Amino acid sequence: MALRFKLFIVCFIYISVSVSQRINIGIYSESNVKTFVFTPVKGNYEFTGDNSVKNIILQNDVIYIALLGDSVNIKSLDKNFGNFGDVYFIGENNSCSFKIKPVFPDINTREYENDLRVTILYKKLLLVNHVELENYIAGVVESEGGSKAHNEYYKSQAIICRTYALSNFDRHVSEGFNLCDGVHCQAYKSKCHKNPEIYSSTISTKGLIIVDTTLNLITAAFHSNCGGMTANCEDVWLKHLSYLRSVRDPYCTGSFNATWQKTITADQWKVYLKKSNLTVTEPAKASDFNFYQEIRKANYEYNGQTIPLKRIRTDWGLKSTYFTLTAEGNNLIMKGRGYGHGTGLCQEGAMKMAESGITYDKIIKFYYTNTYTISLRALEFFKEPVQINTFPTDSTKININ
Numbered sequence: 598m599a600l601r602f603k604l605f606i607v608c609f610i611y612i613s614v615s616v617s618q619r620i621n622i623g624i625y626s627e628s629n630v631k632t633f634v635f636t637p638v639k640g641n642y643e644f645t646g647d648n649s650v651k652n653i654i655l656q657n658d659v660i661y662i663a664l665l666g667d668s669v670n671i672k673s674l675d676k677n678f679g680n681f682g683d684v685y686f687i688g689e690n691n692s693c694s695f696k697i698k699p700v701f702p703d704i705n706t707r708e709y710e711n712d713l714r715v716t717i718l719y720k721k722l723l724l725v726n727h728v729e730l731e732n733y734i735a736g737v738v739e740s741e742g743g744s745k746a747h748n749e750y751y752k753s754q755a756i757i758c759r760t761y762a763l764s765n766f767d768r769h770v771s772e773g774f775n776l777c778d779g780v781h782c783q784a785y786k787s788k789c790h791k792n793p794e795i796y797s798s799t800i801s802t803k804g805l806i807i808v809d810t811t812l813n814l815i816t817a818a819f820h821s822n823c824g825g826m827t828a829n830c831e832d833v834w835l836k837h838l839s840y841l842r843s844v845r846d847p848y849c850t851g852s853f854n855a856t857w858q859k860t861i862t863a864d865q866w867k868v869y870l871k872k873s874n875l876t877v878t879e880p881a882k883a884s885d886f887n888f889y890q891e892i893r894k895a896n897y898e899y900n901g902q903t904i905p906l907k908r909i910r911t912d913w914g915l916k917s918t919y920f921t922l923t924a925e926g927n928n929l930i931m932k933g934r935g936y937g938h939g940t941g942l943c944q945e946g947a948m949k950m951a952e953s954g955i956t957y958d959k960i961i962k963f964y965y966t967n968t969y970t971i972s973l974r975a976l977e978f979f980k981e982p983v984q985i986n987t988f989p990t991d992s993t994k995i996n997i998n
């Protein structure tokens with residue numbers, strides 16, 4: 598690593614980005630919301646329809662929004678504002694928040710910070726939350742990481758979620774937003790509201806991201822529990838990444854998702870092997886199929902033939918690929934460790950590390966080999982700055998058809 602870079606890491610690692618940055622998140626992306634109620638919870642909002650009609654929506658006002666043909670219909674209790682193609686609800690200041698109650702379909706109310714755009718995409722309502730990046734990160738940490746962990750864990754999770762958001766900034770750009778709120782991107786099911794420590798942990802790491810030795814933002818993969826050893830990423834996906842290396846993890850082995858068990862018959866397994874084009878030597882005993890993983894392996898092995906463990910995990914709906922097979926009579930006992938794909942940060946291990954006093958930077962370094970936690974500002978010194986969209990802009994215009 599160049600000395601110049603080392604010096605900058607030292608100088609800037611704890612300096613946060615002062616510029617206010619926003620991101621566009623497609624919300625309720627996994628539901629086809631046709632009608633909903635919009636209500637400002639904190640502060641007043643200005644409503645703009647097709648850049649012409651403007652109205653002030655006061656705190657606690659109730660606005661009905663519905664898909665009507667190819668338009669968005671906006672009504673209050675006593676007024677029909679009309680039909681529009683593109684509608685914005687802009688908060689009067691940065692601390693404004695609003696809630697959304699979908700009426701059709703009838704699903705839970707959620708609260709969001711900052712602004713909302715409502716338009717039409719592929720004949721459906723498209724809801725986009727234009728939100729401060731750090732507000733979004735705190736909401737993701739709460740949705741992805743639970744609400745009862747230690748601050749140092751929340752800090753590591755905030756840095757991971759921020760790194761993911763910025764390295765996947767263009768994922769939905771053709772649809773008019775940056776990231777969706779589902780598992781396709783990162784779960785974001787509301788503003789952070791259950792635990793104020795999540796928000797303060799997010800703000801205390803504001804602007805920090807993780808880069809590899811070539812100064813590229815890393816693919817910050819994480820999972821629930823690795824079972825005592827994380828996986829090399831090429832055993833999970835096809836691509837080799839220098840920082841997603843298998844490490845032994847002594848921290849998660851007593852946690853909730855550390856072990857699992859499933860029993861199948863030897864005959865079921867035999868049928869599966871044959872379906873997978875393996876030649877089974879007959880007569881076969883259940884113990885012929887025994888399989889052990891002291892350290893994580895990429896493949897199940899039988900008589901010199903193999904099946905990728907990730908395929909077995911999918912085919913059998915297993916919690917992990919880190920399992921052994923042991924014969925008991927005519928049955929095979931699958932004894933598994935961990936939950937999830939197993940590569941990158943192990944959430945339950947990271948929670949234990951945080952509880953035992955290990956700081957977020959060391960947690961990140963433990964799970965992501967040869968990486969650096971630096972500020973965006975330090976990164977911008979070496980590379981082109983990460984572009985954050987404004988709202989509304991030409992770049993967020995979408996194709997309506």
Ligand SMILES: [Zn+2]
Nearest residue numbers: 776777781782
């Ligand atoms: Zn997505």
Ligand SMILES: [Zn+2]
Nearest residue numbers: 823849943946
């Ligand atoms: Zn683990």
